Structure formats: C-alpha cells, structure tokens
Amino acid sequence: MFLRDYPLSNVTALGVGGPADFFVRPRSIEEIQRAQNFALENNYPITVIGYGTNLLVRDGGIRGVVIQLADTFANARVDQNTLTATTGCLLSSVSKLALYYGLSGLEFAVGIPGGIGGAVFMNAGAYEGEIGPLVRRVQFVKNGSIGEWGAHEFSYSYRNSRVQAEHAIVTEVTLELEAADKSVILSKMNELQKKRRSRQPLEYPSAGSTFKRPPGHFVGPMIEKANLKGFRIGGAEVSTKHAGFIINVGTTKAQDFLDLIRHIQITIREQFNVELEPEIRILGEEL
Numbered sequence: 001m002f003l004r005d006y007p008l009s010n011v012t013a014l015g016v017g018g019p020a021d022f023f024v025r026p027r028s029i030e031e032i033q034r035a036q037n038f039a040l041e042n043n044y045p046i047t048v049i050g051y052g053t054n055l056l057v058r059d060g061g062i063r064g065v066v067i068q069l070a071d072t073f074a075n076a077r078v079d080q081n082t083l084t085a086t087t088g089c090l091l092s093s094v095s096k097l098a099l100y101y102g103l104s105g106l107e108f109a110v111g112i113p114g115g116i117g118g119a120v121f122m123n124a125g126a127y128e129g130e131i132g133p134l135v136r137r138v139q140f141v142k143n144g145s146i147g148e149w150g151a152h153e154f155s156y157s158y159r160n161s162r163v164q165a166e167h168a169i170v171t172e173v174t175l176e177l178e179a180a181d182k183s184v185i186l187s188k189m190n191e192l193q194k195k196r197r198s199r200q201p202l203e204y205p206s207a208g209s210t211f212k213r214p215p216g217h218f219v220g221p222m223i224e225k226a227n228l229k230g231f232r233i234g235g236a237e238v239s240t241k242h243a244g245f246i247i248n249v250g251t252t253k254a255q256d257f258l259d260l261i262r263h264i265q266i267t268i269r270e271q272f273n274v275e276l277e278p279e280i281r282i283l284g285e286e287l
C-alpha cells in the first residue's frame with residue numbers, strides 16, 4: 001500500500017522537496033481510513049496533500065505518512081444546481097464541469113491549478129471569486145471516522161478555512177452554483193484566463209503567489225519597488241513577469257526557496273515596515 005522514502009519533488013509543482021517516510025495515493029474513503037489508522041496505530045504524523053501546487057516541502061522531507069489525494073480519488077457529479085466532487089478532482093476540471101451544465105460561480109477557478117481539497121483548505125480564490133461562499137457541505141475523515149460540516153459550520157476567510165485548524169482530511173465537497181447562460185460563463189472564463197496568462201509566469205514551475213496580501217498593500221509592486229525582480233538565490237528567482245511569484249529556474253533544493261523567501265521578508269520589513277506572511281504552505285524538515 002505504501003511507498004517508502006518517496007521523493008516529494010515528484011509531486012510538488014516547484015519540483016523540490018525531500019522524501020516522505022510512507023507515501024500513499026488512496027482510491028477510496030476506505031483506503032484513506034486505512035492509511036489514517038496505520039498512522040494512528042504507529043504514532044506517525046499524517047500529512048495530506050493534493051497536487052502540490054501550493055507547497056514548499058523542505059529538503060529533509062516529511063516524517064510519517066503522506067496521503068496524496070489526487071487523480072486516483074477524483075469523481076464528480078451534478079444534481080440540479082449543486083456540484084459534488086471528491087477532493088482529488090482538479091479545480092479546473094470541476095469548473096469546466098460546471099460550465100458544461102450551465103452553472104455559474106466557479107468561473108474564477110478555471111485557471112487555478114491543484115485540487116478541490118487544497119482549494120477548500122486554502123479557501124482558494126482569484127479575481128473577486130473564492131470557493132468559501134459556494135461550499136454547502138464538507139465531508140472529512142478524522143481519527144479514522146467520517147464526519148460532515150454543513151455550510152454554516154464551514155468557516156473561512158482570506159486564504160484560510162476551518163480545515164486548517166481541524167487537521168481533518170477533506171474527502172468530498174458540495175458546492176452550490178447558479179444556473180446561467182453557458183456562453184456568458186465561457187466568456188468570463190476566457191477573459192480571466194487571458195488575464196492570468198498575461199500576468200503570471202506560467203512557463204516556469206512555481207507555487208503561485210508566494211505571500212498573502214497584507215492589509216492595505218499589494219505584494220508584487222512592493223517587491224518590485226524593493227528592486228528584487230529577477231533576484232536569485234541558487235535556482236530560485238523572483239519572477240521578472242510578476243514579482244509576487246518565485247519560480248524555479250533550475251534548482252533541486254528547497255533551501256534556495258526558503259532563503260529567497262527570508263531575504264524578501266527582511267528587505268520588505270526594512271524598506272516598508274510590512275511583515276510578509278507566506279501564502280505557500282511550507283512543510284517538512286530541514287536536511
């Protein structure tokens with residue numbers, strides 16, 4: 001069932017990160033429960049990941065059990081104006097499924113890489129839309145048992161949701177959408193995709209926006225003003241296209257990204273008296 005010492009650089013968008021002691025890609029809730037029980041019985045920590053598009057895994061890797069919910073755990077269905085998806089579904093695929101059924105609400109998500117589990121965990125959003133307000137039901141596994149939150153129990157805020165505090169493994173999500181004209185949905189999606197392609201360095205590996213937006217400030221312009229566009233440590237570089245992104249221009253070391261993040265934080269604190277908090281999730285141990 002488990003792969004031992006599995007290199008997480010294989011499953012992170014940045015292409016860096018050390019090994020997981022035990023790595024598993026479940027195909028069902030029963031397999032998730034089995035993996036969770038194995039970890040509980042042996043007192044191993046559990047880390048759940050999706051497609052690794054928002055992750056920076058340190059070079060020492062992750063101790064214990066890493067459960068990846070991705071394409072082996074991807075099923076979605078539509079019933080009138082609700083869409084229910086297991087958490088290995090890609091957010092972009094779910095958004096296109098909504099388009100197919102003439103359902104509006106997920107247009108913002110069409111260009112966000114990664115899975116719906118990561119999106120709910122992060123309360124992913126873009127261009128005035130976010131997933132939190134659409135959530136009607138969250139199914140999860142915790143301590144080996146299945147539980148559920150209704151819409152009123154699922155709290156969320158900017159890049160944060162109840163999942164972060166609960167350490168639950170989200171297995172299925174139901175979203176409520178609105179019937180709309182397919183051509184209107186499609187043109188909105190095309191417009192947002194065009195914006196994204198023109199602004200983001202999609203031709204390089206990255207983990208999306210590196211930092212959360214501090215109240216009253218925009219991260220990219222601040223980093224640009226600090227003259228850090230193109231600044232590089234090893235093969236980690238502040239994108240010249242969008243300074244809010246750090247891209248991989250040829251490193252296998254997570255440490256390069258950690259050092260660059262630290263350098264940016266210190267520079268921005270000194271120059272603007274603003275604390276930048278990483279939006280990307282930093283997991284695992286140093287070498």
Ligand SMILES: Cc1cc2nc3c(=O)[nH]c(=O)nc-3n(C[C@H](O)[C@H](O)[C@H](O)COP(=O)(O)OP(=O)(O)OC[C@H]3O[C@@H](n4cnc5c(N)ncnc54)[C@H](O)[C@@H]3O)c2cc1C
Pocket residue numbers: 013047048049050051052053054055069087091111112113114115116117118119120121122123124125126163168169170171200202206207208209281
């Ligand atoms: C080029 C690029 C552009 C991006 N643009 C955006 C954007 O516009 N807006 C935005 O919000 N994000 C953006 N991101 C970040 C990322 O795509 C999203 O946050 C995405 O939703 C993460 O999904 P994932 O499956 O890759 O999660 P991962 O990166 O694998 O995990 C992210 C976090 O979620 C947790 N997690 C994942 N699945 C589960 C689960 N089933 N149960 C419990 N916890 C779970 C993990 O433990 C981790 O802490 C971008 C990333 C890239 C590379």
